[in-house]
Every structure is written in C-alpha cells, then in structure tokens.
Amino acid sequence: MEVRYRPEELTRLPRSVRYESGKVVMIDQTLLPTEFKTIELITVEEVAEAIVTMKIRGAPAIGAAAAFGLALYADTTKAKTRDEFMDGFYNAYDRLKNTRPTAVNLFWALNRIRRFVEENAESSLEEIKRMIVAEAQKIADEDVEANLRMGHYGAEALPEGNVLTHCNAGSLATVQLGTVGAVLRVMHRDGNLKLLWVDETRPVLQGARLSAWEYHYDGIPLKLIADNMAGFVMAQGKVDAIIVGADRIVANGDFANKIGTYTLAVLAKEHGIPFFTVAPLSTIDMSLKSGKEIPIEERKPEEVLTCGGCKIAPDVGVYNPAFDVTPHKYLTGIITDRGVVYPPFRRNLKRLFERE
Numbered sequence: 001m002e003v004r005y006r007p008e009e010l011t012r013l014p015r016s017v018r019y020e021s022g023k024v025v026m027i028d029q030t031l032l033p034t035e036f037k038t039i040e041l042i043t044v045e046e047v048a049e050a051i052v053t054m055k056i057r058g059a060p061a062i063g064a065a066a067a068f069g070l071a072l073y074a075d076t077t078k079a080k081t082r083d084e085f086m087d088g089f090y091n092a093y094d095r096l097k098n099t100r101p102t103a104v105n106l107f108w109a110l111n112r113i114r115r116f117v118e119e120n121a122e123s124s125l126e127e128i129k130r131m132i133v134a135e136a137q138k139i140a141d142e143d144v145e146a147n148l149r150m151g152h153y154g155a156e157a158l159p160e161g162n163v164l165t166h167c168n169a170g171s172l173a174t175v176q177l178g179t180v181g182a183v184l185r186v187m188h189r190d191g192n193l194k195l196l197w198v199d200e201t202r203p204v205l206q207g208a209r210l211s212a213w214e215y216h217y218d219g220i221p222l223k224l225i226a227d228n229m230a231g232f233v234m235a236q237g238k239v240d241a242i243i244v245g246a247d248r249i250v251a252n253g254d255f256a257n258k259i260g261t262y263t264l265a266v267l268a269k270e271h272g273i274p275f276f277t278v279a280p281l282s283t284i285d286m287s288l289k290s291g292k293e294i295p296i297e298e299r300k301p302e303e304v305l306t307c308g309g310c311k312i313a314p315d316v317g318v319y320n321p322a323f324d325v326t327p328h329k330y331l332t333g334i335i336t337d338r339g340v341v342y343p344p345f346r347r348n349l350k351r352l353f354e355r356e
Contacts, residue, residue, distance in 0.1 A: 001149070001152055001153055001156070001339070002152070003148055003149060003152055004152065004186075005148070005151075005152075005186060005189060006148075007144055007147075007148060007176055007177055009189070010148075010151070010177060010182070010185040010186065010189060010218075011171055011176065011177060011181075011185060011218050012217065012218060013171045013172075013176070013214060013217065013218070014027075014176075015140070015144075015175050015176045016029075016056065016058075016061050016171060016172050016173075016174065016175060016176065017056055017061055017064050017065050017068060017140070017175060018068075018140070018175075019068040019071050019072070019133070019136060019137060019140070021075060022042065022072070022075050022076055023040045023041060023042050023072070024040070024041040024042075024046075024047050024065065024068045024069065024071075024072055025038055025039070025040050025041075026038065026039060026041070026050065026055065026056050026065065027039075027056075027172065028055045029054065029055055029056060029057060029172055029209075029210060030053065030054060030055050032172075032209050032210055032213050033209050033210075033212070033213040039055065041072070042072070042076070043072070043076075044069050044070075044072060044073050044092045044095055044096065045095065047065060047066070047068065047069035047072060047096065048069065048095050048096050048099050050065065051065060051066065051096070051099040051100060051106075052099050052100065054204070057168075057172075057173065057206070058168065058169065058172060058173020058174060058245070059103035059104065059105040059106070059173070059245070059246070059247045059248075059279070059283055060105050060143050060147075060173065060174040060175065060179065060280065060282070060283070061172070061173050061174050061175060062099075062100065062103050062105060062106050063103070063105030063106050063108060063109035063110075063139065063143075063282065064109065064136075064139055064140045064143055064174075064175050066096045066097075066099070066106050066109050066110050067109040067110070067112075067113055067135070067136035067139045067140070068136050068140070069092065069096045070089070070092055070093065070096070070110065070113050070132055070136060071132055071133040071136035071137070073088060073089060073092040073132075074089075074128070074129040074132040074133055075129065075133060077129075079125075081125075082125055085125055085128075085129075086117075089117065093110055093114055096110055097110055100297060101295045101296075101297050102247050102248060102256055102294065102295060102296060102297045102322065102323050103247045103248065104247070104248040104282070104283055104284075104285045105247075105280075105282050105283055108282045109139050109282070112135070112139065113132060113135050113136065113139075116131065116132070116135050117131075117132065140175045141175075143174055143175040143176075143280070144174075144175050144176045144177060145337075146280040146281075146337035147174055147175075147176065147177040147178060147179060147181070147182040147280070147337075148177060148182060149337045149338075150179055150182050150183065150278055150279075150280065150335055150336065150337050151177060151181075151182025151183050151185060151186040152186055153183075153335055153336070153337075153339055153340055154180075154182070154183030154186070154187075154243065154276070154278055154335040154340070155183055155186035155187045155190060155192065156340075157276065157333060157335060157340045158183065158187065158192075158241045158243065158274070158276065159240050159241055159274065160187075160192040160193075160194070160240070161192075161194050161240030161241070162194050162195040162196075162197065162238055162239055162240050162241075163184065163187070163193060163195075163196055163197070163239070163240065163241050163242070163243055164196075164197035164198075164199070164230060164233070164234075164239045164241075164242045164243075164264070165180055165184070165196065165197070165198060165199070165207070165211065165242070165243055165244060166199040166201055166207060166227075166242075166244050166257070166258060166260055166261055166264055167199070167201045167206045167207055167211070167244065167245065167257065167258035167260070167261075168201070168206040168207060168210040168211040168214075168245075169181060169244065169245025169278070170184075170210070170211055170214045170215065171214055172210050172214055173210075173245060178245075179245050179246075179278045179279055179280065179335075180243050180244060180245050180278055181214070181215075183243060183278055183335065184196060184215065184220060184243075185218065185220070188218075188219075188220050193220065193221075194221070195221050195222065195223060195238075196215060196220055196221065196222040196223075197222070197223055197225060197230070197233060197238070197239060198211045198212050198215070198222050198223070198224045198225070199225060199226075199227050199230055199260065199264075200224060200225065200226050200227055201227065201258060201260060202227055202260075203303040203304045203307070203320065204303055205307075206258065207224070208224055212224045227260055227263075230263075230264060230267060231267045234267055234268070234271040234273060235271065239271075239273055240273070240274075241273060241274045241275075241276065242264055242265075242268050242273055242274070242275045242276070243275075243276045243277070243278060243335075244257050244258075244261050244264070244276075244277050244278075245257055245258075245277065245278060245279060246277045246278070246279040246283050246334075247283070247323060248283060248285050248288075248294050249277065249279055249283055249284045249285065249334060249349075250284075250285050250286075250288040250289065250290060250291055250293065250294060251285075251286045251287075251288060251289050251290075251346055251349060251350070252289060252290050252291075252328055252345055252346045253328030253331055253334065253341075253343070253345025253346065253349065254290050254291030254292075254294075254325055254326065254327050254328050255277055255279075255291065255325070255326055255328075255331075255334075256291065256294045256296065256323045256324070256325050256326075257277065257323060257324070257326065258322070258323060258324075259321055259322060259323055259324050260324070261323075261324055261326050262324040262325065262326045262330075263324075265326045265327075265330035265331070266330065268330065269330050274332040274333075275330055275331060275332050276331070276332055276333050276334070276335055277326075277331060277334055277335070278334070278335035278336075279334070279335075279336065280336065280337045281336055281337060281338065281352060281353075284336070284349060284352070284353075286349070286350070286353060291325035291326070291327060291328075292325070294323075294325055296321050296322070296323050296324075296325070297321070297322040297323060298319075298320055298321050298322065299320045299321075299322050300320065301317075301318035301320060303320055304318045304320050305318060328343070328345050331343075331345070334349070336352060338352050338355065339352075
C-alpha cells in the first residue's frame with residue numbers, strides 16, 4: 001500500500017494533544033463548536049481530570065494524553081531518590097489508569113511506558129526521566145503515522161459515494177487525522193467521497209459538536225442528521241458505506257464503540273450496506289475472547305437529562321452506557337494500520353500480531 005499524502009495535505013487542524021516541557025497542551029473539546037481553544041495542564045491530576053470530563057476523548061487521543069501525563073510527572077517531580085521517584089510514578093500511573101475503563105489504548109499506552117521504565121531500571125534517574133518523555137512522544141508520533149496508513153487502506157476498501165459515520169473518530173479523537181477521519185480525508189482528497197452523513201450522537205453530541213465541526217473545517221461536504229434518522233436515510237438509498245471507530249476490538253472481532261453503533265450495524269445488515277470499523281493495533285485486545293467481556297462505562301445521568309446545559313427531562317431514573325458492543329457478524333471488515341482484516345476475524349486478527 002502506497003502512502004500518497006502527508007498529514008498536512010489532509011487536514012488544517014493541529015494535533016489534538018501535544019507535550020511541551022512541563023505542560024500537556026490539548027484542544028478543549030468540551031468548548032466546541034462554539035469556541036476553539038487549547039488548554040495547558042501542569043499536573044497529573046489535571047490531565048486525569050481532563051480525560052474524565054472529556055476535554056480530551058477518543059481512544060487513541062486518551063492513550064497519548066495519558067502517556068504525556070507520565071511525561072509530565074517525569075519532568076516536574078521533585079523526587080530526590082529512585083525509590084521516591086518510582087513511588088510517585090506508580091501513583092501517577094494508577095491515577096491515569098482509573099480515568100476511563102473501556103478505551104484499551106489508555107492501558108496500552110500506560111503499560112508500554114511502565115514496562116519501558118521497569119526494563120531500564122538500572123539507568124540513572126535523569127536518564128529514566130528523559131526516556132519517559134521520549135517514549136510518550138514516540139507514542140503520539142506513531143499514532144499519526146498509523147492513522148495515515150489506515151486512511152490509505154480504508155480509502156481503498158470503501159466504495160465511492162456517500163458515507164455515514166457515528167460519534168467522532170476524527171482528528172479530535174486521535175493525535176491527528178483520525179482513524180475514520182483519515183479514511184474520509186483520503187477519500188475526499190481522491191474525489192471519492194461524495195457526501196458524509198454525520199449522526200449527532202446523543203447524549204453528548206460528539207457527532208454534531210465535533211465531527212461536523214472538524215470535517216466542515218477541512219472542507220468535506222456533509223449533512224448532519226439526528227441519530228433516529230439514520231435508518232430512513234439508508235432506506236432511501238443515500239448511504240453507500242458506514243464507517244465507525246472503536247474503543248476496543250476483541251479476539252473474535254466484536255467491538256465496543258460509542259453508544260448507537262450497534263443500532264447502525266443492524267440497520268446496515270438489513271439494507272445490505274458495507275459496515276467497517278477502523279482502529280490501530282493498540283485498540284485490539286486479544287486477551288478478551290468476545291465482546292461480552294468488555295467493561296462498559298456508565299456515565300452520569302445529567303448527560304441524558306440535559307442538553308447544552310438545558311434541562312430536557314424530569315428527574316427520573318436514567319441508564320447511560322457510554323458504549324455498546326457490536327457483534328462481529330455485522331462487520332464487513334476491520335481497517336487497521338497493517339491492512340484491512342476480513343472474516344474469519346478470530347484467525348485473521350491473530351495473524352496481524354504474528355507478524356510483529
């Protein structure tokens with residue numbers, strides 16, 4: 001597969017999260033689409049809180065932010081001894097690990113740095129600090145490179161025409177470009193994306209607030225629809241393919257993504273529409289056999305009871321799972337940074353890791 005475009009040829013957006021000495025800089029996604037603002041975080045607690053409150057969201061972006069949180073600890077700690085440093089490191093690791101339970105990239109990034117530190121335990125304290133910062137930056141850079149490859153693989157797999165997406169798996173959900181976003185941007189650059197349908201994605205409206213904003217920013221033709229309109233749009237023959245992101249893909253191909261994805265998958269099957277998910281290898285969790293084992297985050301009732309800060313329902317009981325699980329039988333293919341995986345998923349996903 002030939003990578004034909006550079007990131008700057010596909011988007012005008014800056015990286016959603018980056019590290020500068022002594023601070024983590026990120027786009028505050030809770031302010032979009034009314035305000036485009038970056039914030040500077042100077043403590044691990046601030047980074048953890050930003051992840052919990054979804055100032056940054058999207059599995060790959062969360063992973064990079066958590067890695068930068070450990071880099072921030074390494075750069076700012078006042079620990080004088082190795083033991084004191086490691087105690088603080090593990091405290092930072094635990095705080096960041098417990099922010100959100102579903103996105104596997106969070107644990108992948110934190111564990112990668114933890115292993116790196118433990119494998120280099122004999123190095124000097126200053127060298128360990130330098131290596132943590134460098135490894136966190138490497139995680140972010142690799143995410144951009146992986147997205148670029150996925151964009152080209154996905155653009156070859158999807159048919160020309162109109163594409164529907166759900167939630168936000170664009171530049172804002174990753175370090176840059178996006179998983180779904182990279183595919184859409186390459187298709188748009190190639191002239192193969194005629195129209196993008198964007199689900200609003202209740203209850204937090206990541207489609208309306210974030211996807212519509214960033215794709216419009218990059219000049220991609222789109223139409224925003226309420227979530228309950230998707231089936232009718234498919235029935236009218238106005239959707240040629242559906243592509244969504246993933247927060248965790250397991251060994252048999254089942255995957256967790258933003259709530260509402262499962263509904264789209266069933267509708268796609270009924271209407272004969274190709275249905276793809278796209279994610280880097282760091283999102284694939286081969287330790288879980290099926291989607292039934294994926295922990296699902298349940299969020300606060302206020303997200304359902306309010307919209308844009310306005311009360312829209314009485315104070316009744318609320319069930320608010322942040323994600324649902326789509327069984328692999330509804331998937332046409334899984335687009336990864338090593339190519340597109342087709343059924344049988346259990347065998348073919350395993351082969352991806354055998355190539356490492």
